[in-house]
Amino acid sequence: MGNDETVRFLIHFFNGRWFMVFASFLIMACAGATYLFGTYSKDIKSTLGYDQTTLNLLGFFKDLGANVGVLSGLIAEVTPTWFVLTIGSAMNFVGYFMIWLTVTGKVAKPKVWQMCLYICIGANSQNFANTGALVTCVKNFPESRGVMLGLLKGYVGLSGAIFTQLYFAIYGHDSKSLILLIAWLPAAVSLVFVYLIREKKVVRQRNELSVFYQFLYISIFLALFLMAMNIAEKQVHFSKAAYAASATICCALLFVPLTVSVKQELEVWNMMKLPIEEPSEVKVEKPKKELDLDQDKAAKVNGEEKETKSCFSTVFSPPPRGEDYTILQALLSTDMIILFVATFCGLGSSLTAVDNLGQIGESLGYPNHTVSSFVSLVSIWNYFGRVFSGFVSEYLLAKYKLPRPLMMTLVLLLSCAGHLLIAFPVPGSVYIASILMGFSFGAQLPLLFAIISELFGLKYYSTLFNCGQLASPLGSYILNVRVTGMLYDKEALKQLTARGLTRKDVKDLTCLGSQCYKLPFLILAAVTFFGALVSLGLAIRTREFYKGDIYKKFRESPESESELVPDSRKAVEFVGK
Template identity: 35%
Template sequence: MGFLGLSGAILIQLYHAVCGGEGNPATFILLLAIVPTLVMFLAMPFVRVYETVTISDKKHLDGLSAISMIIAAYLMVVITVENVLGLSRSMQIFSFILVLLLLASPLLVAVRALREKRQTLSSLDGPVLDTSALLDPPSSNIFPDGDHLVAEDSNILEAMSTVNFWLLFLAMLCGMGSGFATVNNMRQIGESLRYSSVQLNSLVSLWSIWNFLGRFGAGYVSDTFLHKHSWPRPIFMAITLGVMAIGHIIVASGVQGSLYAGSVLIGMAYGSQWSLMPTITSEIFGIRHMGTIYFTISIAGPIGSYILSVKVIGYFYDKVASEDDNSCFGSQCFRTSFMIMASVALFGSLVASVLFFRTHKFYKNLVAKRNLK
């Protein structure tokens, strides 16, 4: 999830290295269509199931996390320097080569983990980890949902018949929808506030980094508080949606630098939703049908984005835009839209709070059961 959050900034660096940042926008769109697909097909032969040693997994995961943080910090420095001082064509190519080397560094962690796994397996008589239990139906992980008892491993129809599913869906519609709407209109918002092209390009790249920090931070913090203090994950969803509402209010103010400050909060909160939602889905509804349930809930994002982008931002922008060229300059262009989106995010926070209270006992039992293993 973390590297997925950084992908936007990495692809923009690739565009600058290949086209110098001055090519036709159609070239960048073609790049977006080809590169992710090419990477996916190149990586497919390496995807397989490996036996693992659970006690040594954490240090390798920590290594991957450290690499992702280093990449994020490096991209932040490069984007800032390019924004303030500018980079020559040769420096753009050199900086992207360094990005490629950093992206290849997780292979070293994987090779080291594989070597340690082979050494450990050779010293053990039996299997290291029996993964078959992961797919066994749970016998006791059930919690009340209205008048029903919902098993942890639910199929999509069973999940959709619960209140918890629709609470999660509605919270995601508010959070992901307003996040999508913000990033989709960020350039037009910046143009209305008279940001330069360099500043707007930097904002798009920095959004990817803030998105990454939200994904990474929400997962780490929620894990820590869940296992150490039995805090249910939905409480962090409520908190991040509240932070998103604050970010929308800051953007709505239209003061100098408000788009930078607001997009930091919105981007981190938006990334947090993509980290928290899949984990909450797997914990509440189980992993057997997790993919189907996860992608069904993910539909909330495009639905919310369409409603807020077209029916809210588009509608209110057209009301204040010039009739001659449909342009608008000033904080009034998006103030009403972002105040509405702030209300939507705040409503999503309240919905997530309801989910928190409904699953509070379930999470306590879940942590207690895991501690017994």
């Protein structure tokens, strides 16, 4: 390439869909700070003298912020993506930086409500990253939404293990400094790519799925490396240099997908320069398409006029499944209510388990470095759950027309097993429980987001995708604060009384023994099983819908204009919105 052509290619590359996918991977890899709460929650509890109920209240506000993304969705409907990502960066830094100032004693001890506000703001920034990057990617790759959701949410799942490697390399074993890392790194990464994440012209490539499999293999290698480091760090004493080397390799693996993006954009660039061999196809099809387009535009105008006249009268008259629902039609539909209940039970229980992981390890007598390994295991298997549910559900849907809600049912049953291993612990069972809970927790999210996009359309996906998560913080509050936290404190007070002490005699309330979490996790297992039954009901309701071709409208949309560009291997079809 000459200098001028190189510059033009670089402009094309940085504006291409595949580079945007790589940038989204990095943003998502930094967007899972909420999963590290189990690592630094002990610092908050000991520094501020909280009991378990108060700590779980903080955990609830973390979950509330992380899952109530309606504000980010509504903002995304009326503002450009760069604005959404910028707001998220600012919220992330402010929220977690204030927590770091608090636990390090650099500011006066705040009220409980202030700490709840700080962590809610910091956690809510995750929704702005999701809305800015994840929703945009789904709209740019509508026919590969399952695998795209699995990959992007998979990187979110790995972020806990990635942050762990980085903070060991930068700060050593100071878990308070982990909060500072969480404050500045995600904000910086989002700002770097803030102008590169946006909706592009949809380019349908016939080898698109194979490219996503390349991304999958790279991410699996990264996950296996992180798991190997997690095991090695528990068996061998790592020096600061060893941690630095591990973090360097981790960062290098994060940038390997860039090579795939370069290759794909270079192929698109070369194909764009080739002459169109069959212009006659375009000449024959265009008049008919233009005529159809005019008719569709007229129909749309009439439809819009009708909608403005009867906005609320259509709330209970939704279109067929798969068409674009309005926000009210979707939120008040029976399918969404069923999905809400299943999410309340499944994600609510999973969030409760993950948030209490640090205290579970403490109550069962595990040392601090082992508790950190539980958090890393949850993070890594969270990743495997996300990519597994994304890719496997897409495969089962394409080959066997298996409804995605049925996959959700199976995942929730797996989660029940993890809860029971905590309720009835045996030596080493927490390791297995961490894997099962991490996998099932991760698998639920891509399934939830894909089901919403398939049943209710993509027109208002930015808002609906965030509304779909509202059940999880509600479930977290009831199951975490009102059930698990109160039962834990009740058992801890019994132990204090048996030792002849009162609550005023100790700084923080700690419970030791398997009985601390036995009853709470039996309740979580029962609630999750009920959620599995509800999800099964949704699978039965939607089985006929999933038997059809749910992506047909994206291939045969009357609004699209096709242009065939020759390729040395496969044709690449450009479809303009």
